[in-house]
Amino acid sequence: MSRPPLLRVRDLQLQYRIRGGTVRAVDGIDFDVGRNEALVILGESGCGKSSLAKALLRVLPRNVHHFGGSVQVDGVETMHYSEELFRREVRWQRISLVMQAAMNALNPVVRVGEQVAEPLRTHLGWSKQVATKRAREAFDLVGVSGDFLERYPFELSGGMRQRVVLAMALVTEPDLVIMDEPTSALDVLTQASIMNRLKRIKRELDTSFILITHDVATSSELADRVALMYAGQIVELADARSFFSDPAHPYSQMLMASVPRLHQRERPEHIPGEPPSLADPPAGCRFADRCPSRFDKCRQAPGMYEPNEGQQVRCWLHAAGGRS
Amino acid sequence: MTAIAANTRATEHTGPVLSVQDLHTWFELRQWGFLRVGSVRAVDGVSFDLKRGESVAFVGESGCGKSSLARTLLGLHRPSHGSVHFEGHSLRDLNAKELKAYRARIGYVQQDPYGALPPFMDIGRILAEPLKVQGVHDRPERERRIEAALEEVRLSPARAYMGKFPHMLSGGQQQRVVIARALVLEPAMLVADEPVSMLDASVRVEILQLLRRIRAEHNLTLVFITHDLSTVRHFTDRIFVMYAGRIVEAAQVDDLLENPQHPYSQALLAALADPDADNALHERAVPGGEAPSLLTPPPGCRFHPRCPHAMAGTCDVEDPPDFEPRPGHYSACWLHR
Numbered sequence: 001m002s003r004p005p006l007l008r009v010r011d012l013q014l015q016y017r018i019r020g021g022t023v024r025a026v027d028g029i030d031f032d033v034g035r036n037e038a039l040v041i042l043g044e045s046g047c048g049k050s051s052l053a054k055a056l057l058r059v060l061p062r063n064v065h066h067f068g069g070s071v072q073v074d075g076v077e078t079m080h081y082s083e084e085l086f087r088r089e090v091r092w093q094r095i096s097l098v099m100q101a102a103m104n105a106l107n108p109v110v111r112v113g114e115q116v117a118e119p120l121r122t123h124l125g126w127s128k129q130v131a132t133k134r135a136r137e138a139f140d141l142v143g144v145s146g147d148f149l150e151r152y153p154f155e156l157s158g159g160m161r162q163r164v165v166l167a168m169a170l171v172t173e174p175d176l177v178i179m180d181e182p183t184s185a186l187d188v189l190t191q192a193s194i195m196n197r198l199k200r201i202k203r204e205l206d207t208s209f210i211l212i213t214h215d216v217a218t219s220s221e222l223a224d225r226v227a228l229m230y231a232g233q234i235v236e237l238a239d240a241r242s243f244f245s246d247p248a249h250p251y252s253q254m255l256m257a258s259v260p261r262l263h264q265r266e267r268p269e270h271i272p273g274e275p276p277s278l279a280d281p282p283a284g285c286r287f288a289d290r291c292p293s294r295f296d297k298c299r300q301a302p303g304m305y306e307p308n309e310g311q312q313v314r315c316w317l318h319a320a321g322g323r324s
Numbered sequence: 325m326t327a328i329a330a331n332t333r334a335t336e337h338t339g340p341v342l343s344v345q346d347l348h349t350w351f352e353l354r355q356w357g358f359l360r361v362g363s364v365r366a367v368d369g370v371s372f373d374l375k376r377g378e379s380v381a382f383v384g385e386s387g388c389g390k391s392s393l394a395r396t397l398l399g400l401h402r403p404s405h406g407s408v409h410f411e412g413h414s415l416r417d418l419n420a421k422e423l424k425a426y427r428a429r430i431g432y433v434q435q436d437p438y439g440a441l442p443p444f445m446d447i448g449r450i451l452a453e454p455l456k457v458q459g460v461h462d463r464p465e466r467e468r469r470i471e472a473a474l475e476e477v478r479l480s481p482a483r484a485y486m487g488k489f490p491h492m493l494s495g496g497q498q499q500r501v502v503i504a505r506a507l508v509l510e511p512a513m514l515v516a517d518e519p520v521s522m523l524d525a526s527v528r529v530e531i532l533q534l535l536r537r538i539r540a541e542h543n544l545t546l547v548f549i550t551h552d553l554s555t556v557r558h559f560t561d562r563i564f565v566m567y568a569g570r571i572v573e574a575a576q577v578d579d580l581l582e583n584p585q586h587p588y589s590q591a592l593l594a595a596l597a598d599p600d601a602d603n604a605l606h607e608r609a610v611p612g613g614e615a616p617s618l619l620t621p622p623p624g625c626r627f628h629p630r631c632p633h634a635m636a637g638t639c640d641v642e643d644p645p646d647f648e649p650r651p652g653h654y655s656a657c658w659l660h661r
Contacts, residue, residue, distance in 0.1 A: 038604070044525065245600075260555045
């Protein structure tokens with residue numbers, strides 16, 4: 001029997017309670033992440049990508065209305081785990097998270113070395129001495145000098161703080177690191193050098209990554225596969241090569257055409273209209289209102305179709321029979 | 325002066341609409357509120373001319389002085405040294421009243437629409453504010469101009485938007501309101517500080533197209549401040565690359581993107597990705613280190629500590645002047661000597 005994938009997510013749902021209804025932030029998400037694989041979850045603001053990260057690690061806000069589906073780690077279902085068991089067995093041990101703007105969430109009055117060592121001490125119960133030694137190795141991994149262990153967050157630049165946060169996510173040697181917009185607040189050169197580090201870490205260790213971002217160009221720096229989200233759902237899931245050179249979903253195509261490129265003379269084009277409200281998503285295809293190729297069938301919700309090997313698309317155009 | 329300040333058209337003025345010579349904007353650092361301990365040299369010797377109707381971008385990383393430059397142009401910071409001439413008048417010679425009129429001639433599009441719009445004011449009031457400040461006391465006249473500005477940014481029908489509050493609008497619409505507010509005084513120049521960096525890719529292009537159309541229709545001079553080289557190509561004529569308070573390279577957009585001359589511009593361009601699956605296969609060349617402190621910038625060329633081509637004895641000693649390695653393409657680097 002072949003080994004199950006590191007992470008298998010099926011029909012993941014996360015709904016929030018708001019005044020006058022519910023918001024379906026994550027609405028039936030399926031994907032796998034293999035070992036040493038980097039999956040990019042791409043989407044524009046409000047598509048539910050950060051909620052997805054929270055759902056995967058079960059760091060949920062208080063107004064959760066419904067949280068369900070299946071999250072298997074190494075073939076073991078974790079959805080029925082109690083909060084305590086999940087904390088002990090999964091969070092930080094197997095899967096760690098770098099939250100959006102995490103570099104600004106470092107404790108300002110604690111030396112960064114102690115903060116990086118903290119997951120080892122609280123989750124694994126390591127002694128301070130051993131944990132600090134490991135923290136030093138983690139600093140080395142992300143390209144921060146060991147001297148910085150003794151510094152406070154305000155003494156570091158934004159890029160250094162972001163590296164420290166990465167070190168914290170890597171220090172427990174998890175199988176999977178989820179990063180929510182890890183470089184979008186940083187300068188171009190800093191961003192490039194952090195992406196370089198991540199590539200190196202992925203090459204040298206056996207770590208898998210989920211990179212959540214809105215930035216199409218940066219996403220291609222690490223991606224083995226890409227999942228594009230729209231209105232709470234994945235609309236295209238494909239290997240990086242097909243996604244970046246030959247996207248299949250009309251939304252993917254329009255999104256790629258809206259990205260300004262350095263070495264291209266054609267003008268980028270914007271996507272008219274706005275995404276639907278997640279409180280009351282349309283019954284049919286959620287992109288239909290903005291889609292130039294919509295037809296009758298789009299009034300019903302499309303499933304995931306596989307027009308090519310390694311490319312899944314939620315669009316009637318790619319169903320058997322296509323437009324007919 | 326009965327005419328509304330915003331309506332005073334400058335006397336016919338030929339030559340550059342904006343001329344900046346050797347501009348320095350330094351901020352004094354004091355200890356205990358009175359002991360001078362040094363100066364942050366945010367803008368440190370910048371010169372350029374802008375023609376009427378021209379669109380330019382100042383590109384650089386955080387801390388390179390681009391926003392301080394923008395705020396100096398807006399009359400929010402006093403230049404420490406050097407001069408700014410707008411439509412032939414020196415910014416330094418203006419008294420308080422003239423400075424107010426000057427500010428009405430330059431519209432400001434802030435970076436973050438979410439932070440730039442007061443949440444407790446409706447759109448109509450937000451747009452009325454600059455008109456009131458500039459002395460437009462006639463209500464119907466104010467409303468006429470507010471409507472015109474909203475139509476200009478394609479928020480129409482304008483009446484329907486005037487009663488709304490910022491939180492009821494999407495990010496793109498909020499940024500349109502910010503642009504409408506900058507336009508409501510019918511300025512001669514717009515300064516846009518990272519106008520799209522907070523927006524999604526699909527909306528970005530729409531806002532940039534809007535700015536381009538407005539510029540063409542009103543013959544506005546447009547100054548973009550941005551860290552993102554990839555968005556400037558289709559929306560500006562010239563690029564100035566800034567590093568540590570100075571302009572290191574200036575050229576027409578296409579020439580700069582295709583033939584960058586200064587090692588810093590080359591590094592910036594090399595660090596940027598166009599979406600491509602091959603990006604994941606190799607690491608990018610990134611210069612080591614970080615941008616220097618503006619309190620004690622390094623001697624000589626400010627990029628020399630990170631520059632792969634630095635020549636000992638030259639780059640670390642003497643400030644490079646502007647060379648012209650290609651016609652109309654300036655680069656402050658000793659390699660062009």
